[in-house]
Amino acid sequence: RPHPLLGPPFRRKVKARTKRQHATMNGQAAPGCARCSMSVVVPAYNEEKRLANMLREAIQYLQRRQASEAGFTWEVIVVDDGSRDRTRDVAARFSAEYGAENVSLIRLPRNCGKGFAVKEGMNAARGQLMLMVDADGATRFADVERLEQHFRRHPAGKDAPLLVAGSRAHLQAAASVKRKWYRNFLMHAFHFLVTLAIGSEVKDTQCGFKLFGRSAGKRIFRNLNVRRWAFDVEVLHIAPRLGVEVVEEPVTWTEIAGSKMQVTGMAQMAKELLQIKILHLLGIWRIVQ
Secondary structure, three states: OOEOOOEOOOOHHHHHHOEEEOOOOOOOOOOOOOOEEEEEEEEEOOOOOOHHHHHHHHHHHHHHHHHHOOOOOEEEEEEEOOOOOOHHHHHHHHHHHHOOOOEEEEEOOOOOOHHHHHHHHHHHOOEEEEEEEOOOOOEOHHHHHHHHHHHHHOOOHHHOOEEEEEEOHHHHHHHHHHOOHHHHHHHHHHHHHHHHHHOOOOOOOOOOEEEEEHHHHHHHHHOOOOOOOOHHHHHHHHHHHOOOEEEEEEOOEOOOOOOOOOOOHHHHHHHHHHHHHHHHHOOOOOOOO
């Protein structure tokens, strides 16, 4: 029975039934574990209408870069979070077109939450850099170069213990004018709760465009507990406790119709923020180095 604070217990059968599949759907094994330059992890739930445009933009960018940058290789991992529409078919079509080595699909047997989906994708990622990006394509994909510049400046290069978070904070003033009053109220309330929960100085915790160094990303997601909307907040809580520096970088963002977040989802996020605060404080959720 689910604990009121801990939430539903982790079910091994979910993980056991998680499958990394390719468009060939012929039962072949997944590609080898050799690293590539960049992994792009795309969590997707009922995204058949928006996913194709996002994948097309991303893959065109990655192909151009591969053609112009010696040694650059890439993969895109779409994690279908128990979608009820044809999200799986969209991803499979791209895998067939661009090859299973470049575009692969992880299917979750039921809806487990965005945080869980991203964690599965990051666990499977082979890239030296690992990018989390939303399926709606709201952030211009080429802005990944803005995030990468922080790795180039670091003495450790791509091996740097960095998490570079895309930020829409610079767009906030204009967006506030367009939003309905209650959405602005909920936004400020959420930011207040985030400050209470983790005290983060990150201005935009929820932007779905974050770049991780391989080691940093693997260690962060190994410790992730939150499965749904507030997982970004826990990621930002875990990172500095693992010695991972968090940096924000402005990105180009356009609102895309079809958001899955509704006003009622704020209650779930508030619960998750409470979990992050209390369960980490009590040591129930332990951070393993």
